[in-house]
Amino acid sequence: SCFPKDVQALERTAHGVGFEAKLLGAVEAVNYAQKGKLFELIERHCGGQLKGKTIALWGLAFKPNTDDMREASSRRLMELLWAAGAKVRAFDPEARGETKRIYGERPDLVLCEDAYQALEGADVLAIVTEWKAFRAPDFARIRGALKAPAIFDGRNLYDPAQVEEAGLAYYGIGRGRSLASVPVPSAAVLRPAAMA
Template sequence: MDVRSAEFTKYAANCMLATKISFMNEMANLAELLGADIEEVRKGIGSDPRIGYHFIYPGLGYGGSCFPKDVRALIRTAGDVGFEPVLLHSVEARNNAQKVVLFDKLKSHFNGDLTGKTFALWGLAFKPNTDDMREAPSRVLMEALWQAGARVQAYDPEAMNEAQQIYGQRDDLTLCGTKEAALRGADALLIATEWKNFRAPSFELIRDQLKTAVIFDGRNLYDPAVVARHGIQYVSIGRKAS
């Protein structure tokens, strides 16, 4: 492979994966309006070997150092040679919009007023198994909450030091030592990263620790029927609220 093609291959690969993520997020938002369950849709289309299951999980959008940078870089490169990358612009626009979806659901649930409320946040890193918070959806979510007058009690298995370095000492941010500690006295639980140790929590503890028994899950970790059986309202991405 020649050097120019090799460089382009790297950008094209990351842009293709980013496109799959943005496509699924767009389908999730549409499924919710149409009364479909995006998790069932995901299983259906993923069973087609031409599509597969990789990178078709709906959520709060992509972050990190590679996908956002490479999508923007290829958009700029296209502009330099007079080409309008319509699809790449849409991929980026959907991703930016997706990062505020959970906040919008939260604000609607509390009738537009989040002033003085406290929210438990599970997950700060842009994906599991890293402490990287670059362009993480959690940052957009937290900053929107602060702007709305709310407080955040956050926990992440790896990214606590990173969050401390980014935000320093704030009256509206408490970094908790465990996911359970983040729940205490919170008005709701928000999930922004799909860490493995978030997948099988004690729903009884969640219900008992929260002021209002409601989970806003930005990564679709749980079965809505299971959550509902524990007396917890469940709001996720692309599925009906339980």
């Protein structure tokens, strides 16, 4: 998908010259919906119940090598997780300060000093920014640290077969396990968007 800031800038320019940017608006809507995809996968994997769960996040910035979080996928994911009653343990090499500036101190957010510290006490791991440091992790260490060993790879950094062979469930964007592969929890009332 296109970078959200680029699409938004094009859309504003198109509106500025009197052109109704339906296509650009549609791309922006897809980008926004895509940001909720990891949440849907995590929610379904956790049986529709995120209250009391702890989610490890690797990556907070919009893209690597910046602390820019203006359009970061991590923001929507964290806000959805918090609304569902989950806690977040997060690591980003650059954006910890910016995250703290935006969200302040809160009991459902722990900003960690390194990637593996974010896994302590976590149920699952979500990869949100494709930092180089996340490209070749110790999958056995990840599996051993997580309560419900699963990786939600929002950047498709990993080979699904390699992750699954290491004993972790793998959910990527358009590859690995999908919403269709995880049964709908009978006790949960899921939003229609989560049924896709």
